[in-house]
Amino acid sequence: MIDKKIGLRIKEIRKGWGLSQIELAERIGISFQQIQKYEKGTTRISVMRLQQISDALGVHITAFFEEGEKTPMVSDFALRYAPSRDSVNLPGVVQPLNKEEITLLKLFRNTRNKKVREGIIKQLQGVVELGNRK
Amino acid sequence: MIDKKIGLRIKEIRKGWGLSQIELAERIGISFQQIQKYEKGTTRISVMRLQQISDALGVHITAFFEEGEKTPMVSDFALRYAPSRDSVNLPGVVQPLNKEEITLLKLFRNTRNKKVREGIIKQLQGVVELGNRK
DNA sequence: CCAAAATACTACTCTCAGTTGTTAGACTTT
DNA sequence: AAAGTCTAACAACTGAGAGTAGTATTTTGG
Structure with missing residues (x-):
């Protein structure tokens, strides 16, 4: 249940950075097949692993626990920009x-x-x- | 490393509620010895388990990831990796x-x-x- | 259209999360 | 002070499932 949600979040953010499963896996030092399982939610993710994934994706680990769409999924230390184009978008998101x-x-x-x-x-x-x- | 920190947090909060390891374990449905391991940081905690523990302790799961005051809102991944970016640059990464x-x-x-x-x-x-x- | 990259699915292995058992300290109670 | 109760620490064992490798399928882009 929660693993499913987290998995989707991982996928979302990974794609957001334009990373492949392989690239993400290499950063962490595990097989890309294992990344697949995380994203599909077929295996439980340990906190340690999620920490590594967070680091590799450049987001704080709490990003995976924040509910709702209005929460920034990708760390915006880099991309804090206001003017949004093709959609309604809150500043900083x-x-x-x-x-x-x-x-x-x-x-x-x-x-x-x-x-x-x-x-x-x-x-x-x-x-x-x-x-x-x- | 992270498991150790989380373990201490669990212990802290548990004691804060005046709960014994046994009582906490019962709420979750596992042995109290396993709780011990979590608190000592000898076994990795899965996200799911931490979610259950959070529920049992009545705190949001993110409570376990918030460091003192100096909580970096953002992972320092960028800071650690960005400097070397100019020199090393793997294709497609x-x-x-x-x-x-x-x-x-x-x-x-x-x-x-x-x-x-x-x-x-x-x-x-x-x-x-x-x-x-x- | 074709090659290659990315993702998905399957089968196997072996670690380690979780259990049980024992011990020890810290209290009460009689 | 011994006998019962409650809590926590540690050791040994087991099997579920985390992680791997191999193969198939889809997607990309040239």
Whole structure:
């Protein structure tokens, strides 16, 4: 019961970060099949394991026990941003990354040249600037 | 480690209610010796069991994870892992976001025009392409 | 459309959560 | 002061299920 809920949360957050079961498993040092069981809720999760998972996902362990949708699922130390786009969203509430954003991030991270990265950001700033000044 | 801390918390709260190990064990339906192990931290506690214990003690399960006052709202995963990010970067591995990446994401999310977003990604793909084919 | 990555499902192994039994201290009560 | 009661600590044993590995199926993206 509770393991089922926790499992879903794990999956949610993992996907939010664009991680595969394999990647998450490697961070923790267990098999990805075991991650599957956690996510499906077929085996009980120990507190220790959940602690490791929390660390690997960059969220506080209590994130798995907070009921309701209005609770931030992903640690927002990073993503505390107000302006929400495609939905109603409370300030400070974080959404996991969508596919497009994950692609963006992976590419950005593979861009070693600092100048190039800064250029991309500059460019986006320009675009947003234009867009807002209607 | 974490089991030890949780165990102490259980003992603390149990005594706070003036309950014996036996009484607590009965409420949960296990042997009091097992409670001992939990309190000593000699066996790993499953989330399910901790949930039962929380219920039996009349506290929310998160009570066991809240550290003193200095509770970090956020796991320090990012702090521990982010610094090394610039040097080591495995392909496809996603980590919590650093400052630069947060900026990127915020801007990206404020870019309403789908075509523009796709353009940015295309552009990055080109850059990465060039960079890798040394 | 095809290869490769990601996820799902199955069968096996071996750890360790949980049980039982014993002991010891800390109190009452007679 | 001995005999009963209550609590907690520790040891030895057992089997459920946590964890692994192998294979099949789905999904991705090129």
